[in-house]
Amino acid sequence: MATLEIVFLLIVYVGKSLQGRIVPSPPSITAGPKPYPMRSWNPELGDRVYVYLPKEKNTRLQCVASGNTPKLSYDWIKDGKLIDFNSTEVTYKNNTLRIYKEHGLGTLNIHHVQESDYGIYQCRAGSASSQALSLSKKVELIEAHISSFQNNNDRPPKVVLLGQYVLLTCDPPYSNPKAILKWTTDDTLKEMTLNDRIVMDYEGNLHFTNIAKEDGGKMYSCFASLSFIGFYSKGPFTSLSVKGDKPANQPAKIQWRSAKDVIGVKGEPVRFMCIFSGHPVPKILWHKEGRPSTTLSEGHEFVINSVQFNDKGIYICAGRNPVTDKPQNVTFTLNVQAKPSWKIPPVDTRVSVGDSASINCEAEGIPSPNVEWFIDGKPFKEIPGKRQLQGDILQVTSLTKKESMVVQCNATNSHGSLFSDVYINVLGRNF
Template sequence: MYLLSVDVFARVLFSCIDFFWSDFISLPAAVRQPPTITKQSMKDHVVDPKETMVIECEAKGNPHPIFSWRRNGKYFNVARDSQASMRRRSGTLDIYARTNPEQYEAEYQCIASNEYGSAYSNKIRLQLYRPPVWPREVLEPVVISAGLPLVLSCDPPPGPLRPETYWMSSSFPTMRAVRQDRRVSMGVNGDLYFSNVLFNDSVADFCCNARFPFKNVIQQKMPVVVKVLPSEYESKCLPLIRSHTVAEAAPTWLSPTGSSSSTLVLLGEELLLECIAAGVPTPHITWTKDGEALVVTPRMKIKNFNKLIQIQKASFEDTGDYTCTATNRISYIEHTITVRVKAAPFWLEKPDNLILAPEESGRLVCRSDGAPRPTVSWFINGEPIETATPMPNRQVSGDMITFRSVTTENNAVYQCNASNEFGYLLANAFVNVLHATPRILWPRNEFVKVVEGSRTFLDCRYFGSPVPELRCCNHWRVGELMTL
């Protein structure tokens, strides 16, 4: 055992002070405080109506919060609904929809309240999972001349989550994945595109498969038979020569059509740009951006034989005009896709809980950005601040509320809502005006082992209102801190 040197003590002391000041706002559970939402379901919440439908809402506070719910903006009386219940000391909803589950497909919002204020969850849109089923139909064979383009539609059943699609070909008794190349490829919409069909395309049936992520269910569409006939060129010009030669054709667009289109993507979401062309020989696809050669960045992938640009997380720098060119030895065509990048609101600075002693001052800040720029609205305990009782010591200025010389009348939970046409953010922050004597929240006389010469943190959590002044003193004796 060793007595700490002055150098070691300094590292312990200053590390200790840095840690203390970063954590002083922590509020002990025993101190009276407004509610804080601690857990809630996602804004878009998909459930299976055959199982218990759970909408989560947990909160803390002192006194412990009382919970209530709104459904489609109106009070939802859970106690009078025989198929719904709230868990004990919780706002989490359990819905046992034995009959008419469709009535619960709605927008829900949880409210946690005590005598010091009310905190609100996000608006949770509950969607019912419906098993995807393709119609059991017999598809007529597709009869087509060699050399012509062909599109086989997939069109999977609708659902709340986009399925993953893939194509299989079968020639009894085997089934295998459709081999994709420059001539044959699956589009982002799930359809199967043939830039030109060949005779060997008629050796198998084609069927689209879709894997639905919610239940990991795979559904198969009824197969379609493709019959490829000799081309008109071969039938008229080469009736005695079975060379499978087809007439050359200039490129034309299969997807997208026309000479231009536009797409809008949200910041951080996946951007997919696709160009698929028909023609004989099979056209080759190249890309430019804003009139210059496309610079492939680490965020970008060129896939599907140059037909697809994939950017997993779009940024504002991806805005521009992307031109795809389809070329074969006959001719070429161009299509320009104008990309616009917008953004749902995102946080720059969320409002933090404000713990003040009487007569102190403080502020709540709610800073966000987006494209277009979000509109900021303030609420007190869920009600618009404009309709609340005016308080001379409270001033609202855009994304900031300033409090001066506070009293317990200022106790409340404030909600900040930042919205634009692509979404919203909701944050709760309480103002808690109280006078509390300083207290140490960590165990006393704790034995700490340290490595000589290393940086050491002493966890000294504390609380008080007003914020106490902290001082660390060297009262250690031999054996109270040990170096190893």
């Protein structure tokens, strides 16, 4: 029994000892705002996320921090100014809150979004015991909107000969973000089926490589959609009247092509398109210059799903049918660049009073990234003998207990950005 009492007392003593030695740490935001909608064109990358929302909808911008620090607190900045949660701007006329932080968290709720709510937001987490501030990524709240087609009157009927090439233009309306374009042949907005003979280009225009009997007697309309918010806009109808009994043979001829010079971003998809007219329907083959015997793909479009540096080169789209003397070639030049990436990801650092510390924000990319520094949310200004930059490494010397800080660095090039929010925690010698 005595032995058990001794063990119990030891556990109590060790527990209290450890409790008194919990290492304090500056705040660190662990969950920030998420993009909306979550789509491949709206990824959670870099120093900023984008939220597209129409007026009168609600949104929730997440912000949660961790840190062994007393009285953890949160603020939000909008367009460079601190949000005053006691002002009339955040309340309805009956004084109930329209914009508020969730209890115990920094997560921001905005109800019935108004014109004045759109802008750039950023969450800050701090504490009463330290000047250290952790920052979330910036989140840009953008109005989701799609306009009507400029001219919605039905177009004059097109009379076309069997076997001929026909183009129907879309002329899409303004939208933000960019709307998805499709074609329909009825009022239900059911998407029409495309194939090797009927192709839509990257601008939304519809190409009939040669007209068939079954294409006549229909009403064709382009429509634009932002399906994630249920917004649609339909364009004017165009009817086709097909004349003739027997289609005349037509050689393969290029009618539309995507950009000749293409810059791909490493790891992302790259698309090329060439559209040929002709009867019979031209067969289209793709190959890379220097490897003519290797067919990469068939059809109007060629896609590299995850482009790499060794994909750089010249690509050839060749169209031909039985009445074409030789293949009609279209060339594309592909160069590959890269978003910023960390050579070594920045990490939180703990040091003792009097020690020095460094934060490494070395990034690589093509073009070479530019690195910006912030300390506790304020733009970095080099202090001789105390803080200095050596390349993309921040060094701070002779740290005192009051100099715990949160360091932000942002690496940016023309393809994207990286954001890091890490702390230097200065501990007493007894830790």
